[in-house]
Amino acid sequence: MIKKLLNDKIAIGCILIIMITCILGIFAPQLAPNDPYLQDISNKFMPFSLKYPLGTDNLGRCVMSRLMYGIRPTIFLSLLTMACTILLGTIIGIISGYSRGIVDEVLMRFCDIMLSFPSQVMILAIVGILGVGIENIIFANIIIKWTWYARMIRGIVIQYRYKNYMLYSKVINTKKSFVMFKHLLPNILSEVIVLATLDIGWVILNISTLSFLGLGVQAPTPEWGAMLSEAKNVMATNPNQMIVPGLAILIIVAAFNLLGDSFRDALDHKEVA
Template sequence: MMRRIWRHLKRDPLALACVLLLLLLALAGTLAPWLAPHDPLLVSWRDKFQGISLTYPLGTDHLGRCVLSRLLFGIRTTLFSALFAMTLTLAIGTLLGAIAGYFRGRVDGALMRLCDVMLSFPGEVMIFALVGIMGPGLENIVLAMVLVKWAWYARMVRGIVLQYSDCHYIQFARLAGGSPWYIFRRHLLPVTAAELVVLATTDSGAVILLLSALSFIGLGVQPPVAEWGAMLGEARSVLMIHPQQMLPAGLAIVATVAACNYLGDSLRDMLDVAGRRDSQHSG
């Protein structure tokens, strides 16, 4: 699958640029303590609203804090937290969906009824409600996202497992004494991985946007922690006199979400072409 994705990326320069952008952001977030020119939490009233200079490459905010330093450390809070939430969601959804699709019966019925309950409410509304109940904070946001989103992935994985679990090579693996975990890891997971990668890539952009929105309205990451949505919320109070304060964090969010969405759409097109080609060969 990775070779297929790499061949597709070489034919789509814009998708490859999106991958490079996300990798550079991840690298910059990892190396933030060494790349940041200043302490992102250091307040200096004398230096507030400084313009672009060698000392402050992106200027300073209303508290005199280095905007570039906060932007770099914000990668850890925004991007890494979104990736962590997606990883947990994929792990839980894949495991429960595989269990439901493989064992069927009462286990499948119970898990799917639970999924029906979770999917009967709009996801964003549920996340806002859970965060409102549990209180603001990064941990509560991640927990709320995982609790709401796992059901969608579980239902999708279950459908794929049901589609392939009666294939001849799966039946042969059962007769040969393969354990359910071996069969899923060896035979079923590869056919679900491609679709999971596409959906998770696109959904990561939505998670980043939602995390930033919650921080923007005060339900997410709390000051003085550096986070892109929180930086936008702080800049909102000086929008009329210093509108440039909105640009660094706003552009970072737009670029990251756009990269995730375009990359997901590009990979989906790759799967659609591969699926049509397989259908023509089988026909």
């Protein structure tokens, strides 16, 4: 798998984009050219310059600095959301796929109920009940999405359940917990990573969309979706205010999606005729 990825220029490019973006987010306080919260109305809508590399917004704040600080809530919180979702989904999926019987039936029927509701409607309903805020957005995304992962991972586990080493472990009465997390988990881990990588773009878009609607990250905290929301009123006169965060979201989502495709291709051992 590693060899295939190293020979895949698209995968290498996507990894570099993601790594550089994360580094910029981690070291934003040291690398940002200006204070992202500093307002100066006299300098609003300034053009690109050495002091303001991407200009300023309607309140005279440095767009470049806000873009860099916005990496943290946009990408890092999306990664946290995905990590919690995939962890919960993996545990439930392994338990369901390995145990089968009544445990499997109860868990999968619950997943069917959750999956029967449109995800966006459910997220909006949960946020409406709990209130606006990024914490509630993360919680809502985890609650809605883990069921899909649980069902997908259950299907993967069933494929491994009847392997010879799994049957042997059952014959010698190995503890179920040991089999699930020492035999099953390492074997399905690569496929779980592919699922997570392919879906992280959806999480980024979801958090950005809800922030755009005013339900996620609240002003004046910089976040890419919130920056788009602030810029929509001046889209005709100052389009760069929307283009900059819009392109940032487009590039990072595309990078994760293409990287997920590369991971999936690297794990495909079938030879093309």
